[in-house]
Amino acid sequence: MRVLVLGGGSFVGRAIAEDFLREGHELTLFSRGRTGSGLFPGVPRRAGDRDTGDYASLREGAWDAVVDVSAYVPRHVAQAAGALGERAGRYVFISSNAVYRPGGGPGADEDAPRLPPERGTEEIGRDTYGPLKVACEEEVLSRYGRRATIVRPGIVAGPYDQQDLFTYWVRRAARGGRVALPGDPGQPVQVLDSRDLARLVVLLVTGDRPGVFNAVGPAEPVTLGGLIQACAAAAGSRVRVVPVPSGAVPGGFPLVRADPVWALSFQRSAARARAAGMPATPLEVTAADVLAWDRGRGEPPLAVGLSPREEDALLAGAGREGRG
Numbered sequence: 073m074r075v076l077v078l079g080g081g082s083f084v085g086r087a088i089a090e091d092f093l094r095e096g097h098e099l100t101l102f103s104r105g106r107t108g109s110g111l112f113p114g115v116p117r118r119a120g121d122r123d124t125g126d127y128a129s130l131r132e133g134a135w136d137a138v139v140d141v142s143a144y145v146p147r148h149v150a151q152a153a154g155a156l157g158e159r160a161g162r163y164v165f166i167s168s169n170a171v172y173r174p175g176g177g178p179g180a181d182e183d184a185p186r187l188p189p190e191r192g193t194e195e196i197g198r199d200t201y202g203p204l205k206v207a208c209e210e211e212v213l214s215r216y217g218r219r220a221t222i223v224r225p226g227i228v229a230g231p232y233d234q235q236d237l238f239t240y241w242v243r244r245a246a247r248g249g250r251v252a253l254p255g256d257p258g259q260p261v262q263v264l265d266s267r268d269l270a271r272l273v274v275l276l277v278t279g280d281r282p283g284v285f286n287a288v289g290p291a292e293p294v295t296l297g298g299l300i301q302a303c304a305a306a307a308g309s310r311v312r313v314v315p316v317p318s319g320a321v322p323g324g325f326p327l328v329r330a331d332p333v334w335a336l337s338f339q340r341s342a343a344r345a346r347a348a349g350m351p352a353t354p355l356e357v358t359a360a361d362v363l364a365w366d367r368g369r370g371e372p373p374l375a376v377g378l379s380p381r382e383e384d385a386l387l388a389g390a391g392r393e394g395r396g
């Protein structure tokens with residue numbers, strides 16, 4: 073199939089592009105040419121900029137499907153759709169679990185209530201990211217109807233992840249010993265392997281499937297404590313999780329949801345995506361692959377979490393409890 077990916081150079085889009093190429097599809101990539109421009113030699117590229125609305129390079133060509141990984145505001149969708157006209161078959165939009173109202177609870181599906189759409193700003197921040205994605209979804213649905221497919225990933229993890237949320241725990245667990253957790257080890261958590269997300273997208277495109285799909289993982293329910301142990305198992309290390317007060321680290325902590333309402337958001341159902349064929353890579357496999365990638369790139373400083381020195385100070389405060 074002829075597939076146009078709007079994006080494809082960093083993490084989620086990169087995994088999607090790799091999967092399409094593995095299956096031998098005819099791919100075209102659209103981006104500004106700043107990120108991952110050395111990837112996928114031989115794959116045709118069209119240059120443009122969604123921020124300035126420059127889609128001139130898409131004036132020619134027709135595609136069976138468009139996979140939009142890089143739309144964050146409804147104008148991005150509206151302008152891309154306007155530029156493509158009827159030359160695109162299916163429009164697959166990579167949305168986010170952030171479209172949902174906080175909460176939801178075990179098994180919440182795609183009909184869970186969403187936040188109101190945001191159309192009054194293009195500032196993407198903690199409070200506007202989800203509502204802007206809701207507005208993007210509305211734009212996709214109103215323009216494409218049955219030709220629209222919406223995928224709502226939760227937190228995605230895997231090699232080339234730029235967010236560091238899962239990578240922090242992979243790296244920390246590999247170091248072993250007492251691990252400070254500013255949160256509840258029993259908190260539910262959901263982390264989806266980027267390759268599982270990519271497979272889902274390819275299946276939805278090749279199967280010409282409309283609809284809305286939650287994309288969360290892994291298959292079995294997991295807690296934060298369990299996730300850290302899975303990361304340790306992947307690294308062959310031994311860890312002892314030491315809970316410390318969640319307020320001990322201002323600004324939040326990777327995968328920790330101190331507010332129990334937000335923790336409920338980590339229990340969404342991916343039943344529809346699984347029925348469509350989304351695989352369920354075991355967490356230990358994702359962790360092992362992230363560990364190998366992180367080591368291969370030389371373990372650069374992460375944007376989140378604690379440095380070993382900061383963690384030692386917290387653990388000293390936590391006393392002898394959990395020592396081992």
Ligand SMILES: NC(=O)c1ccc[n+]([C@@H]2O[C@H](COP(=O)([O-])OP(=O)(O)OC[C@H]3O[C@@H](n4cnc5c(N)ncnc54)[C@H](OP(=O)(O)O)[C@@H]3O)[C@@H](O)[C@H]2O)c1
Nearest residue numbers: 079080081082083084085086103104105106107122142228
């Ligand atoms: N990571 C997660 O946990 C997670 C969770 C839920 C949803 N998501 C969704 O997944 C997507 C993020 O994927 P990703 O960044 O990893 O995707 P990606 O497709 O691998 O990388 C982003 C691509 O977008 C291009 N791009 C960025 N700004 C652009 C612009 N103004 N005009 C044209 N192209 C532009 C970049 O290339 P250039 O820089 O060369 O332009 C790059 O190729 C988002 O839609 C996000 O909401 C992610």
